[in-house]
Amino acid sequence: MGIVTCDLAVTLDGLSATADQSLERPFGALDAETLHGWHLEHAAEHRAESDAITAAGAFVMGRNMFDPGRGPFDLSWKGWWGPEPPYRAPVFVLTHHEREPLEMAGGTTFHFVTDGPEAALARAREAAGERDVAVAGGATTVNEYLAAGQIDExxxxxxxxxxxxxxxxxxxGVGPVGWTAVSGRWTPEVTHLVYRR
Amino acid sequence: MGIVTCDLAVTLDGLSATADQSLERPFGALDAETLHGWHLEHAAEHRAESDAITAAGAFVMGRNMFDPGRGPFDLSWKGWWGPEPPYRAPVFVLTHHEREPLEMAGGTTFHFVTDGPEAALARAREAAGERDVAVAGGATTVNEYLAAGQIDExxxxxxxxxxxxxxxxxxxGVGPVGWTAVSGRWTPEVTHLVYRR
Known part of the structure; x- marks a missing residue:
């Protein structure tokens, strides 16, 4: 069985988006260049870390990571990633609203899970088989899984x-946790840090 | 003229002490080993970073970094560092209470400054001459100087x-700031990160 991983691009003060997220500004007051310029503008330099983000066999994400909306789904919305999302695997989206699975080009299928984070993780583990499951974000979802002790790396x-x-x-809200620092790499645009429980 | 530096050992969630500091537990719920084990237990490996912390020509620190008390000074208290503190230079302690300068062995003299952070920094700059001034902590004091844009490194x-x-x-409370990452070094026990304004 694989492990549960989580990649998150954060500011020095630990934010991956600000509170004022919207369709026009998915990261709120932060722009994509600030948080993601390292792989958008320096792709070759960060290929290994960037590829690792989407290497899992299944993904779990919060509703807000899929969709700027909050109520029932607008069925014309198919995620932020265009017709061929980078996941190429099942993605389990945590939501309070039902929606049929959404199959995209390249192997990504979004499944909408209304019975909570534990059920979503169980379904992702099953779908991933021997491969890893990745918690894709956002920070609220990551904190929930961290608090439950379910993120291994x-x-x-x-x-x-x-x-x-x-x-x-x-x-x-995660509480005290000691991690083991397993690797790290400094570059001017981003510091990559890998921790295991 | 030198620059204003600031070294701070922090947890992954950005704390250098918890709220329940006391004489017995100067870092509160965090112990010295957690925050400072890297230079206490791995001194040789971190000699350069450790020496840099006390290399300035003058220092500024908050009252709580000098003394666990809050009211008028207990004159028998001479800091956390024993008879020969590692600063070997003037140290300006921010406080609301008067106290005569306290000269220690090895070149450290604590000066108690009651007219605010700006005055303390001005006095430290004057004392440091061509050398750097270091803001030694704690986090409240560091945040004040960061918010005022007065920390260069x-x-x-x-x-x-x-x-x-x-x-x-x-x-x-510091507000949005972009920094330039000038260097970094990863080790299993600590990641050293240096930023300039």
Whole structure:
């Protein structure tokens, strides 16, 4: 059986988005360049870490990571990633609203799970088989799984920027945890840090 | 003229002490080994970073970094560091209570400054001459100087532990700031990260 991994790009103050997220600004007051410029603008330099983000056999994500909406789904919305999302595997989206599975090009199918984080993780584990499951975000979802002790490997990508505004911070409500630092790599645009429980 | 530096050992969630600090537990729920084991237990491996912490020509620190008390000073208390503190330079302690300068062995003299952070920094700059001034902590004092844009180089020493309890977090109230990452070094016990404004 694989492990449960989690990749998160965060600011120095631990934010992966600010509270004012919207369709136009999925990261709120942070822009994509600030948080994700390291793999968008420096792809070759960060190929290994970038590829690892989507290497799992199944994914779990929060509703807000899939969709800027909050109520019943707008069925014309098919995620932020265009017709061929990078996951190429089943993605289990945590939501309070029912929706039929959404099959995309390239092997990604979004499944909408209304019975909670534990059920979503169980379904992802089953779908992944021997491969890893990745908790894809956002921070609220990551914190839930961290608090439940269900993330085995946490891979942080820390950018040299302080958000300095409200937002969900990584580790909020998680409680004291000692991690083992297994590897790290510094670059000017991002520091990659890998921790295991 | 030198620059203003700041070294801070922090947990993954940005704490350098928890809210329940006391004489017995200066770091509160965090123990010295968790935050400072990297230089206490692995001194040779971290000699350069450790020496840099006390290399400045003058220092500024908050009252709580000098003294577990809050009211008028107990004059028998001469800091946490024994008869020969590692600073070997003037140290300006921010406080609301008057106290005569306290000269220690090895070149450290504690000066007690009651007219605010700006005055303390000005006095430290004057005392340091061509050398750097270091803001020695704690997090509340660091955040004040960060918010005022007065720290030129921030050196974080990030330990693989989540405090997960209340405390003053680095960057609280500082507002959005972009930093330039100038260097970094990963080790299993701590990641050293150096940022400039």
């Amino acid at each position: 946490l891979r942080l990508h820390v950018v040299p920027h302080v958000a300095g505004v409200p937002g969900v911070r990584l580790f909020d | 921030l050196r974080l020493h990030v330990v693989p532990h989540v405090a997960g309890v209340p405390g003053v977090r680095l960057f609280d």
